[in-house]
Amino acid sequence: MDKFNNKWIRAVLPALLIHCSIGTVYCWSLFKNDIALFIGKPVGEVEWAFSLAIFVLGMSAAFGGKLVEKDIHKSSLLSALFFVAGMAGTGFFIYQKSLIGIYFSYGVVMGIGLGIGYLTPVKTLMLWFKEQKGLATGLAVAGFGLAKVIASPLMEKLLGERNNEGMLVNATNIYTMFYILAGVYLVMMVIGHWLLKKPAGYEEENVQTQSFSYKKVLKNKTFIGIWLMFYINITCGLALISQEKGMLAFIGYGAIGLVSSLTAIFNAGGRIVFSAWGDRLEDRNSIYKIIFMSSVAAILITIVFDGINNSIAILIIILLCVINAGYGGGFSSLPPLLSDRFSLDSISTVHGLALSAWALAGLTGNQLSAFILEKTESYTIVLYVIVALFTIATFISLLVVKTDKVSIESEASISKEKMTAS
The missing domain is CATH 1.20.1250.20 (MFS general substrate transporter like domains)
Incomplete structure (x- = not known):
């Protein structure tokens, strides 16, 4: 065996x-x-x-x-x-x-x-x-x-x-x-x-798990920063992915099923490529900077060339592939990033807390683009809003998510350890 x-x-x-x-x-x-x-x-x-x-x-x-x-x-x-x-x-x-x-x-x-x-x-x-x-x-x-x-x-x-x-x-x-x-x-x-x-x-439950402090995690600026950029990435991804078929139909592109399969491959591939890439980097947070900046670049190129109104199919397809890859990569890169910042011992608990961002993004992502289209009937306006959100996420990644490892033990546990040591 x-x-x-x-x-x-x-x-x-x-x-x-x-x-x-x-x-x-x-x-x-x-x-x-x-x-x-x-x-x-x-x-x-x-x-x-x-x-x-x-x-x-x-x-x-x-x-x-x-x-x-x-x-x-x-x-x-x-x-x-x-x-x-x-x-x-x-x-x-x-x-x-x-x-x-x-x-x-x-x-x-x-x-x-x-x-x-x-x-x-x-x-x-x-x-x-x-x-x-x-x-x-x-x-x-x-x-x-x-x-x-x-x-x-x-x-x-x-x-x-x-x-x-x-x-x-x-x-x-x-x-x-x-x-x-x-x-x-x-x-x-x-x-x-x-x-x-x-x-x-490996023991199922350890000291770190027993002494875990929800309060310390939820008040920590690094965790808040990771939560926000994860939320924005999902919201922007869903906002654009949910309009995939509509955008392609708007520009008169017929092979929607083929593009749907292609973007699904990029979505899955991004989950492996981005997270595996993070293993080679000094700081895994750099992956999120790459995801956000590449998304911003793809959207800006589409806006500059007015790819939607000019029916430039190749630009729309590239944009959808980039967003799908970054959407998938954001999910797979989250657990190792949290592990680096908050330790592997309590990763299931910290990861679970971070996934609450997915819960809220699931309610807001699709609705965001649907609301904008209802009010403006413009896919270009949708792109402007999404690029603004990705820009905010980039600044969060650069300025808020620190590289230091965070202690998430409860105060009671720390006091107990000090008393035992003395």
């Missing part, structure tokens, strides 16, 4: 199994219209199930970090149970034509599974890959990004044929699909749960 007790079998494979399962939350756009038609509700109302899922993901990660820190086996199992129950429950409530039930199952129950599952493999990966923490987290988070590419063809197959108006020929496939997927992901996540294991000799 020793030959199976290595970082690829005990960390990378289970991380991919878990993240490739929960990452299918991003397949929502494939079937949201079908759900709306089946239950007889407007798409706008149904859309809130996805926003709620992302919000609960971030908040359950924020509050679930301590659980993950204490016992990865309990957290990985809970993640599988909540995610699969949410998936099956969504199918049941679609059958019942209950929008509230869909909000609860897809948004709340599945959202809890998403948050706990997203956190669970991260620390284990960094423990196995101590010298390549960025590569390790990049591999796992890439699974979350690639899930859409992998699952989309399966979902299209399960949904079946469509008529000339794009409606499902067999409408009942929309809820049976969720039952089938629940079974598939249950198997994948339980195997991941069974395989996931920390390196030999």
